[in-house]
Amino acid sequence: xxxxxxxxxxxxxxxxxxxxxxxxxxxxxxxxxxxxxxxxxxxxxxxxxxxxxxxxxxxxxxxxxxxxxxxxxxxxxxxxxxxxxxxxxxxxxxxxxxxxxxxxxxxxxxxxxx
Amino acid sequence: xxxxxxxxxxxxxxxxxxxxxxxxxxxxxxxxxxxxxxxxxxxxxxxxxxxxxxxxxxxxxxxxxxxxxxxxxxxxxxxxxxxxxxxxxxxxxxxxxxxxxxxxxxxxxxxxxx
Numbered sequence: 001x002x003x004x005x006x007x008x009x010x011x012x013x014x015x016x017x018x019x020x021x022x023x024x025x026x027x028x029x030x031x032x033x034x035x036x037x038x039x040x041x042x043x044x045x046x047x048x049x050x051x052x053x054x055x056x057x058x059x060x061x062x063x064x065x066x067x068x069x070x071x072x073x074x075x076x077x078x079x080x081x082x083x084x085x086x087x088x089x090x091x092x093x094x095x096x097x098x099x100x101x102x103x104x105x106x107x108x109x110x111x112x113x114x
Numbered sequence: 115x116x117x118x119x120x121x122x123x124x125x126x127x128x129x130x131x132x133x134x135x136x137x138x139x140x141x142x143x144x145x146x147x148x149x150x151x152x153x154x155x156x157x158x159x160x161x162x163x164x165x166x167x168x169x170x171x172x173x174x175x176x177x178x179x180x181x182x183x184x185x186x187x188x189x190x191x192x193x194x195x196x197x198x199x200x201x202x203x204x205x206x207x208x209x210x211x212x213x214x215x216x217x218x219x220x221x222x223x224x225x226x227x228x
Contacts, residue, residue, distance in 0.1 A: 004157065031214060040123075042204050042218030043158070056215060091157060098214065100145050101165060105157035 005104035006092050012112045013082045021077045021109045025094030032075050034067055035091040045077050050098050082113045115208050116141040118219035126225040133192040135222050137205030146208040147188045149179055153201045200226045
């Protein structure tokens, strides 16, 4: 079956540009998570949705980062005025219910800010 | 605050040898613990999870892990390494403040020598 998909897989942005990263979760999954994975590090939590509600955005590093999931399915992570420190792999994950600890991860979007 | 420490950023074993990847955690409440595997250019895949049932947890691909509360450890083992086990492995724990948030360790890269 279809897993979590993310697009684009690779994105190069010039410093100061805005970017939008898309996540298509597994159909019917209630919860959706965004993580940032710097080179050589483990994923770090950014934000979490239950359906369309953003319940936790404590991991977003600055107000330049914004995430939405307006219809409770597809989600977009937007980064405004990108900086070099934003270069990382951005991972999306989904889980079936709010109480499910089994998260299914997408392949990630590798963002390089030049 | 909870945290995860993975001892050894890189482990190398011979094909057929025992694999032991170490993970220690800190948590003020009974945790749920996970091991994820990440192959190059792919998303994370759940290997196994501990959710307060049996302390010895069996996962996919012949891996298992034992939850030891007294040692605050959750080490991952496999009796006989296979070349296809070469990947990055991440230990993770649920957050004290939010059951939906997962805290990852920095990862251990496993290499298999022929």
